[in-house]
Amino acid sequence: xxxxxxxxxxxxxxxxxxxxxxxxxxxxxxxxxxxxxxxxxxxxxxxxxxxxxxxxxxxxxxxxxxxxxxxxxxxxxxxxxxxxxxxxxxxxxxxxxxxxxxxxxxxxxxxxxxxxxxxxxxxxxxxxxxxxxxxxxxxxxxxxxxxxxxxxxxxxxxxxxxxxxxxxxxxxxxxxxxxxxxxxxxxxxxxxxxxxxxxxxxxxxxxxxxxxxxxxxxxxxxxxxxxxxxxxxxxxxxxxxxxxxxxxxxxxxxxxxxxxxxxxxxxxxxxxxxxxxxxxxxxxxxxxxxxxxxxxxxxxxxxxxxxxxxxxxxxxxxxxxxxxxxxxxxxxxxxxxxxxxxxxxxxxxxxxxxxxxxxxxxxxxxxxxxxxxxxxxxxxxxxxxxxxxxxxxxxxxxxxxxxxxxxxxxxxxxxxxxxxxxxxxxxxxxxxxxxxxxxxxxxxxxxxxxxxxxxxxxxxxxxxxxxxxx
Ligand SMILES: [Zn+2]
Numbered sequence: 001x002x003x004x005x006x007x008x009x010x011x012x013x014x015x016x017x018x019x020x021x022x023x024x025x026x027x028x029x030x031x032x033x034x035x036x037x038x039x040x041x042x043x044x045x046x047x048x049x050x051x052x053x054x055x056x057x058x059x060x061x062x063x064x065x066x067x068x069x070x071x072x073x074x075x076x077x078x079x080x081x082x083x084x085x086x087x088x089x090x091x092x093x094x095x096x097x098x099x100x101x102x103x104x105x106x107x108x109x110x111x112x113x114x115x116x117x118x119x120x121x122x123x124x125x126x127x128x129x130x131x132x133x134x135x136x137x138x139x140x141x142x143x144x145x146x147x148x149x150x151x152x153x154x155x156x157x158x159x160x161x162x163x164x165x166x167x168x169x170x171x172x173x174x175x176x177x178x179x180x181x182x183x184x185x186x187x188x189x190x191x192x193x194x195x196x197x198x199x200x201x202x203x204x205x206x207x208x209x210x211x212x213x214x215x216x217x218x219x220x221x222x223x224x225x226x227x228x229x230x231x232x233x234x235x236x237x238x239x240x241x242x243x244x245x246x247x248x249x250x251x252x253x254x255x256x257x258x259x260x261x262x263x264x265x266x267x268x269x270x271x272x273x274x275x276x277x278x279x280x281x282x283x284x285x286x287x288x289x290x291x292x293x294x295x296x297x298x299x300x301x302x303x304x305x306x307x308x309x310x311x312x313x314x315x316x317x318x319x320x321x322x323x324x325x326x327x328x329x330x331x332x333x334x335x336x337x338x339x340x341x342x343x344x345x346x347x348x349x350x351x352x353x354x355x356x357x358x359x360x361x362x363x364x365x366x367x368x369x370x371x372x373x374x375x376x377x378x379x380x381x382x383x384x385x386x387x388x389x390x391x392x393x394x395x396x397x398x399x400x401x402x403x404x405x406x407x408x409x410x411x412x413x414x415x416x417x418x419x420x421x422x423x424x425x426x427x428x429x430x431x432x433x434x435x436x437x438x439x440x441x442x443x444x445x446x447x448x449x450x451x452x453x454x455x456x457x458x459x460x461x462x463x464x465x466x467x468x469x470x
Contacts, residue, residue, distance in 0.1 A: 011035040011043060011157040014119040017180040017240060017253075018134060022161030024191035025168030034188060047160050050167070051104045053202065054083050058096035069202040073171050076245045081131045104163070106156050117155035124153030132159055134176070134244045135251050167195045170221065175241050175250070177218045179225055183235040190225050215289035216297040219254075223296035226261045227268045233261045239300065254300045260342045264299060273337065276330040280306075283313035283331075303342050304427050310335060311430045314437055315377065315461040322370075322454045323447060328437045335434055343427055349418055353428060356415045357435030362403050363393060363410070365440050370447035373440070374457030380433055381463055387420060 011023045013035060023035040029049055030042035038046070053070050063072030074083045082103035088096065107125045117124045129151040154162075168191040169178035179194070181187050222239050236258045243250040267277045284298065284306065285291035298305045310331060317325035336354075339345040364372045379389035390411050397410040411419075418428045447454065 010040075011038050011161060012120045012122075013184070014158065016119055017238060018165050018178070019119055019158055019161045020187065021168040021178045021180055021191055021240075022163070022165035024187055025164040025195050026161060027188070028192040028195035029164065029167060034184070043157065043160070046164070047104070050160075050163055051101065054100045054104065055097050057083060058093040058100065064206050066205060068206060072206070073166065076171070076174060076243050077134065077166050077176065078131050079244060079246045113153055115153045117158050118152045119158045120155060122155045122157075125156045125159070126154070127151040128154050128159055130244070133162055134165065135242055135249055167198050169194060169198070169240075170218070171198065171201070174245070174248070175243050177221070178240045179222055180238040180240055181233070181235050183233055185231060186229055186233055186235070186237070189229070193225075214293065216293040219296035219300055220290075220293040222256060223264060223292065223299065226256070226264050229265055233258060233265055237261045256300050257303075259344070260299045260303050263338060263341045266337070266341075267334065270333075272333040276327075276332070276334045279327045279331055280310060280334050283310045307335065307338060307343065307427060307434075308430050311434050314434065318437075319458040319462040322458060324437045324440050324445065326441055328434070328441050331434075332438050335431070339427070339431055343424070345424060345427070345431070349428070350431070352415055352418060353432050354435050354439075356411070357432055357439045359397070359406055359410055360432075360436045361439030361443055361445070362406060363397060363401055364436065365443050365445035366401055366403075368446060368448040370449045370453055370457040373447065374460040376436070377433075377457070377460040378463075380429055381460070386429065390416075 011026055013020050013023055026043065026046045027033065027035045027038055029046040030038055032038055032042055054074075056067055057071040057074075060066075060068040060071055062068060063075070071083060074081060078084070082099040083096075085091075085099070091099075109125075112123060112125050113127060115124050116122065133152060133154075165178065166176055169176045171177075179187075179190050181190075218239055218241060222237055226233065226237060237256045239254045239256070241250070241252045267273045267280075281291035281295055283291065284294040286294055289297070294309075295306065298309070314325055314328055314331075317327065336350055339350055340347055360376065364376055375389065378384050379386045394410040398408055402408065419425055419432065422428060447457070449457075
């Protein structure tokens with residue numbers, strides 16, 4: 001075996017995310033830091049370890065029995081393979097072991113098909129099909145299937161990487177879920193941790209629970225991986241969820257883009273952002289999902305919704321307490337950095353909106369009546385006439401309510417463009433609402449009025465919040 005392996009060299013990292021996760025999983029099984037460091041001995045030891053795990057299932061009657069972890073997983077990972085044939089019940093443990101060992105052995109070099117590996121171009125050792133290549137791992141590659149041949153030619157290091165892939169993933173709820181990134185430095189520790197967890201799970205007694213995993217648990221696992229990483233993240237982070245089973249073929253790939261991944265990481269590394277993180281998380285919660293899980297989901301699918309939810313949460317708090325929540329101050333470093341680093345707002349635009357917010361806070365907070373604030377909320381809500389509101393207020397501002405030293409123009413043309421004539425107008429308006437609340441808190445504004453007036457403003461804030469929560 002050594003000679004042949006020396007011929008094909010080492011485990012390479014290819015353009016296949018599944019093979020890459022598997023390569024790092026092999027490295028973790030061999031206790032080396034990178035696939036590059038897998039010498040022939042370490043590689044062989046890692047492959048042997050995986051084979052031993054499968055051989056151990058030969059004495060197990062059913063997947064749910066102790067030691068049946070890989071048998072149970074095999075229906076989802078390797079359907080119709082040598083570990084789980086239809087006739088398995090009639091086979092002796094010895095027969096089962098023989099078949100498994102044959103499946104995982106390196107084919108004699110005389111039988112190699114004389115075609116290049118579809119992943120790495122080195123000599124393939126065999127044609128492989130669905131049994132060994134999880135759904136999605138083959139589709140992303142050029143089709144090298146020659147006429148008359150079924151399957152994909154792979155070299156031994158590449159197919160062994162695919163066998164190792166589930167070790168570097170999380171197996172639960174009938175799915176394999178793996179975290180992948182083109183940033184190798186990030187992928188290495190993430191995969192190492194996954195391997196450690198999979199090995200522990202395979203050892204643990206089988207859990208007979210049909211409980212649904214909690215909402216967005218897989219997205220949350222990515223968020224946790226990103227936030228606990230101690231270096232800069234240099235590429236997007238993908239969540240790959242798949243099932244190779246006969247009952248259900250599934251492949252779903254979602255990407256958390258690099259800016260949002262790196263920003264999430266900054267909420268642990270930067271003290272000014274760390275402080276407000278818990279409030280940001282609380283702001284994302286819904287009846288069905290925890291705040292952190294929902295934050296994770298939005299980081300993948302709809303980063304702008306994080307800002308919208310945060311504003312809605314603060315308005316909801318206004319509605320409940322009849323005052324702007326002081327939490328807005330703690331959220332400020334998170335909100336502004338999120339707008340600039342994730343939503344890619346221009347720093348100058350953010351500064352303009354903050355300047356406008358200071359003027360609006362001066363206008364709305366000039367006395368303790370809550371009504372003007374409510375009017376601003378209503379103008380911002382769906383169906384509200386924000387432009388009309390600005391027209392009325394601009395006249396007021398020019399003629400009487402302007403504090404000394406402030407610009408005579410309430411809404412300069414540049415600010416107008418940001419709110420009414422920009423593809424990010426909706427997000428700019430949310431940021432403005434946030435910044436106005438922040439400026440009101442900073443100015444120490446305490447709304448006072450009749451119960452009726454406060455009720456009225458609370459309703460305006462509530463309607464805005466509910467809308468944003470959708
Ligand atoms: Zn290969």
